Amino acid sequence: MNKGILTYFFILLLAAGVSFSVQAQSNLSDVQRGVAEFSDGLAKALPFSSSLGLNWSDAYIGKFFPSAPPHFGVGVAVGATSLETDSLRNLASQMGAVIFGNSRWIPIPAYTLEGRMGGFFLPFDVGIKFGYLPTLRYQEIDLDYMLVGGDVRYAVLDGKRNPLVPNVSVGLGLNYISGGVRTNVGLSQSIRIGIFNFHFSNSDVSFKWDSLSLDFKVQISKSLLFLTPYVGLGGSYAWSKAGYLIETGVTVNGQAITQNHIDAINAELDKLNLERIDISAQGFSSIVRRNDVNLRAFGGLSFSLLVLKLDLTGLYSFLDNNFGASLGFRFQI
Secondary structure (H helix, E strand, C coil): CCHHHHHHHHHHHHHHEEEECCCCCEEHHHHHHHHHHHHHHHHHHHHHHHHHHHHCCCCCCCCCCCCCCCCCEEEEEEEEEEEECCCHHHHHHHHCEEECCCCCEEEEEEEEEEEEEEEEECCCEEEEEEEEEEEEEECCCCEEEEEEEEEEEEEEECCCCCCCEEEEEEEEECCCCCCEEEEEEEECCCEEEECCCEEEEEEEEEEEEEEEEEEEEEEEEEEEEEEEEEEEEEEEEEEEEEEEEEEEEEECEECCCCCHHHHHHHHHHHHCCCCCEEEEEEECCCCCCCCEEEEEEEEEEEECCCCCEEEEEEECCCCCCEEEEEEEEEECC
């Protein structure tokens, strides 16, 4: 039972016919290898997903003051980025999870409420975004999700002042994305590591993940009548973690668990250079941390009708070949 894999797995695929069952027995070393493998992909996928939102077509919206009218906007964006399923399948097989079809990708959805305001005196603007899903219960599974972020962009070229040049801006931002899944697995499960076999049943299983990323981007845009095409590059450095918590009574080799058992189990994992687990009589958990970089391209087109704008954005991650798209609608002056 492991990992942020099932966070995505349940959120995105449950409604599409995914089945989940627990194997009679699995090997803890295989489970922890699957966790590490998936975490490597997660360290790129999460910050890429958190870059959704605030991808407004205008590279710079203009000053708030002095300006007549003052420039600002509010809106909403919805979209999704992709996640390759190879590592997900490997970990799912250790969990007894059966993923429908043979799709190479699954979507990671996101939504944000967002706003942007022009700067004071200097040619910059500031944006914020927020998306939140309170704990939602679906078919005995509790889901939660949050995305929050902001950025500051400075206009290197100000097309608002000179209609013959485009808007070009450089930006610095911070994004945070988190989520989780909690469910109950009533079947019995045994996990072996070395000479130890620990058993549990009727388990509450939680999967948690989050990522904080420092984001840099450059963007160019040009308004042409009611259309604004735009393109940009973004790079981020992210601190990500994901893991699981299984709340259940645990026995080792049919006996009550002791500190000697715990030390010996983790010593076996140390020998294999695998992530340790926190284990007690009440359950066990594992958190895997990864730091990674992400490099992406983004661009698209917006359609304007007076103060209303509709944004279409595409994104591509160079380091892991993931991709995404979003649709935004906003009021902007």
